[in-house]
Amino acid sequence: MPSQRTDPEPARSEEEPDSGSHSGGTRGWRRLAKVVTGGATPVRSDLPSSDIERLRAPLAEPRSLVVLGCTGGAGQTVTALMIGHTLAAHRDDRVVAVDVNPGPNGLSRRVGAQAPETLTALLANADAVDEYEHMRAYAGRAGTGLEVVQTLDDPYVQTLDDRDYGQLTGLLGGFYGVTLLDPAATGVARALPVTDGLVLVAPASADAERAVSMTFEWLDGNGYATLRANSILVVNGVSKRSLQDVDAAERVARGRCRAIVRIPWDDHLGSSYTKIDVGALRPATKRAHGALGGVLVNTLAPA
Structure with a gap:
């Protein structure tokens, strides 16, 4: 992300980029809405009612999503977490994020949701996890309602194969409406065959510009052209100083993905090794992620 910044541009989301239309995700953002989700504490949301309605759209069946950075340092893990927090805070069904990328700055380290067991233990004991109460031993719960299956520093996660990913998404689909996967580079090719949606960062x-182009070429060359065409591109850390670079990247993506969403620069999200506190985010950042979540649910919901 840029080492220097100015005040960010307003959040912008662009659906169906080839048409040049905009979602209007910033209209009416000053209105406050109280969202009551199933069994959860009411959530105070400063998102516009139109975005809240899209976030809460029902899904016909459980869905799994892969969040993939187009290059190192793009903000893949932060984006996965923010999608998870946003969906969990507004939806009635359960949302889980899975850390499949062990390391010191991984998803497990950036959320205050610790469980007694890890992903490795979940896969080893999958046959015994037949009720949600059993699942709770493997998934910590954040204040937003997002649940997290953690990995921490377990190197075994790097060896998971296609069967493991299929077993994992099948198991979690029995308890959660949305499953988010944050894979390491070595796991991307194994995660994509079992996903229903793709978020590129x-x-x-x-x-x-180069990173987006190369990622699209890789997806098309490996049989994921349909997944690419329905993907959402997130551009992270947008400021007035970076608009020229952002425009160049969007020109590559326009007409080749389902939507493009800009996320403004936020010091809180730019700090490595820091647990994300959703309440500490700027209003523009919250609005942008609300627009992203709404567009994402729209791509997964029945036509």
Whole structure:
């Protein structure tokens, strides 16, 4: 992300980029809405009612999503967490994020939701996890309602194969409406065959144009052209200084993905090794992620 910044541009989401239309995700954002989700504490939301309605749209069946960075440092893990927090805070069904990318700055380290067991233990004991109460031993719960299956520093996760990913998404689909996967580079090819949706993440930098182009080429060359065409591109860390680079990346993506969403620069999200506190985010950041979540649910909901 840029080392220097100015005040960010307003959040912008663009659906069906080839048509040049905009979702209007910033209209009416000053209105407050209280959202009551199933069994959860009412959530105070400053999202516009139109975005809240889209976030809460029912899904006909459980869905799994892969969040994939187009290049290193794009903000893949932060985006996965923010999608999870946003959906969990507004939806009635359960949402789980799975850390499949062990390391010191992984998803497990950036959420205050610890469970007694890890992903490795969940897969080893999958046959015994036949009720939600059993699942709770493997999934910590954040204040937003997002549940997290953690990995921490377990190197075994890097060896998971296609069967493991299929077993994992099948198991979690029995308890959660939405499953988010945050895979390491070595796991992407194994995760994509079992996903229902794809979120691509690019940084608001000079590298974004090349990274998006190469990612699209890789997806098309490996049989994922349909998944690419229905994907959402997130451009992270947008500021006035980076608009030229952002425009260049969007020109590559326009007409080749389902939607493009800009996320403004936020110091809180840009701090590595820091647990994300949704309440500490700027209003523009919350609005942008609300628009992203609404577009995402729209791609997964029945036509």
